[in-house]
Amino acid sequence: FQERTMDQVTDTGALARQLNVDPYWAPFTSNRRFKADPSDRTMISAEGCYFTNANGVKLFDGSSGLWCTPLGHSHPRIVEAVTKQVRSLDYAPSFQVASATTIQLAERVAEMAPEGLNRVFFANSGSEAVDTALKIAMGYHRLTGNATRTRFIGREKGYHGVGFGGMSVGGIVANRKMFAPGMVNGVDHLPHTYDQSKMAFSKGQPAWGAHLADELERIVALHDASTIAAVIVEPMQGSAGVIVPPIGYLERLREICTKHGILLIFDEVITGFGRTGWAFAAQRLGVVPDMITFAKAITNGIIPMGGVIARQEIYEAFMSGPPAAIEFCHGYTYSGHPMAAAAAHATLDVYEEEDLFGRVRALEPLMEAEFHSLKGEPNVVDVRNFGLTAAVELSPSAAGPSMRALSIFEAGLKQGLYMRYTGESLAFSPPFISTEQQIKDMVAILRKLIRDAA
Ligand code: PMP
Numbered sequence: 086f087q088e089r090t091m092d093q094v095t096d097t098g099a100l101a102r103q104l105n106v107d108p109y110w111a112p113f114t115s116n117r118r119f120k121a122d123p124s125d126r127t128m129i130s131a132e133g134c135y136f137t138n139a140n141g142v143k144l145f146d147g148s149s150g151l152w153c154t155p156l157g158h159s160h161p162r163i164v165e166a167v168t169k170q171v172r173s174l175d176y177a178p179s180f181q182v183a184s185a186t187t188i189q190l191a192e193r194v195a196e197m198a199p200e201g202l203n204r205v206f207f208a209n210s211g212s213e214a215v216d217t218a219l220k221i222a223m224g225y226h227r228l229t230g231n232a233t234r235t236r237f238i239g240r241e242k243g244y245h246g247v248g249f250g251g252m253s254v255g256g257i258v259a260n261r262k263m264f265a266p267g268m269v270n271g272v273d274h275l276p277h278t279y280d281q282s283k284m285a286f287s288k289g290q291p292a293w294g295a296h297l298a299d300e301l302e303r304i305v306a307l308h309d310a311s312t313i314a315a316v317i318v319e320p321m322q323g324s325a326g327v328i329v330p331p332i333g334y335l336e337r338l339r340e341i342c343t344k345h346g347i348l349l350i351f352d353e354v355i356t357g358f359g360r361t362g363w364a365f366a367a368q369r370l371g372v373v374p375d376m377i378t379f380a381k382a383i384t385n386g387i388i389p390m391g392g393v394i395a396r397q398e399i400y401e402a403f404m405s406g407p408p409a410a411i412e413f414c415h416g417y418t419y420s421g422h423p424m425a426a427a428a429a430h431a432t433l434d435v436y437e438e439e440d441l442f443g444r445v446r447a448l449e450p451l452m453e454a455e456f457h458s459l460k461g462e463p464n465v466v467d468v469r470n471f472g473l474t475a476a477v478e479l480s481p482s483a484a485g486p487s488m489r490a491l492s493i494f495e496a497g498l499k500q501g502l503y504m505r506y507t508g509e510s511l512a513f514s515p516p517f518i519s520t521e522q523q524i525k526d527m528v529a530i531l532r533k534l535i536r537d538a539a
Contacts, residue, residue: 126138145503148514160432165431209391280293321366359517360473362472452470
């Protein structure tokens with residue numbers, strides 16, 4: 086394959102035309118649009134902050150893939166670490182034995198996490214991390230004499246992956262409606278915190294909306310606290326298009342959860358490992374949950390990995406029973422895969438050595454100014470930003486839901502910009518290693534695309 090695609094084919098457009106796309110079923114994609122013209126969307130190679138697609142167009146990776154490659158592509162340090170690992174220990178079973186690299190990674194992740202959260206359970210994706218956290222929450226209550234605490238509370242517009250657990254606590258209608266009979270029982274949703282009429286074009290955290298957390302009191306009163314296991318929210322909603330928590334909102338959720346003995350889970354699959362300028366958004370926002378889910382940026386997206394960081398008391402509850410062959414009947418064949426762990430160590434080394442979380446903090450004002458300069462461009466109804474993320478929301482077009490954003494995304498693939506389209510928004514999370522000029526250039530291309538589309 087490598088020979089056919091990379092070395093002998095000089096006309097990459099011809100390669101894309103030769104590919105038989107029929108057997109391929111693309112996730113979260115318009116397969117019919119993709120297959121009508123796959124060449125723009127077929128990536129052939131990537132290096133640093135750029136992809137090259139099958140038409141030979143070099144694309145700035147404005148979204149770090151799917152929010153997951155902050156160091157850009159094919160980072161030599163990670164390539165080296167992964168190569169070394171595959172030669173020394175390519176795989177170790179994750180049940181009853183473990184790889185040393187993985188054990189060391191748990192220690193490292195615990196050190197980076199907020200104080201008190203220091204037990205790390207590995208999975209392979211964000212979806213698996215979320216389902217793991219929900220099961221830990223339910224198990225914890227059962228083991229501490231509160232077996233009636235089984236309900237979960239998610240939030241409208243929330244995205245927690247596509248497992249039945251994550252889907253059930255998630256709040257994106259399109260992801261839920263086809264699978265209603267598979268919903269986990271006993272889930273309620275907090276209202277989302279987005280109101281365009283009150284917060285359009287606010288920068289960073291909106292001032293309005295903290296009171297929406299009080300809805301949690303209403304849900305607790307409806308079911309009684311003794312039935313509720315956990316609340317799960319993304320500190321910043323990513324997939325819904327960068328919905329930033331109102332000032333004071335998460336603090337209030339924390340207070341209410343503590344008051345009622347409900348566990349608070351932050352899903353930091355997007356925000357974890359530097360995206361907001363701190364290792365975790367919990368640290369930036371000064372609100373400490375009981376569990377954090379993570380994935381994506383821990384390995385720079387090179388090898389899949391996810392996981393849960395739990396408070397020590399939660400872990401101890403599982404260890405408090407009589408000696409058992411297994412204390413928590415849960416795990417994945419590839420939990421803490423040594424290859425992923427090696428990629429993670431190299432990724433964390435680079436974040437640390439180059440102070441890249443500091444760089445995110447330094448780039449945030451530029452990111453904010455550049456994106457907010459799009460206010461007033463045709464059909465732009467909102468701009469939101471937080472850390473090294475931003476979203477531009479467009480008015481819906483007559484062509485149907487999401488079609489304006491989708492067509493701008495498609496035009497970008499011809500004009501040198503890859504971005505994430507989600508609903509009516511275009512979402513951006515450029516690599517931490519982006520230069521100021523690259524961020525300015527990205528916004529300049531976007532401005533042109535928005536104008537052209539109008
Ligand atoms: N939680 C959040 C907050 C996410 O953003 C995502 C993915 N974007 C997931 C969970 C699911 O992760 P995965 O696609 O790795 O299963």
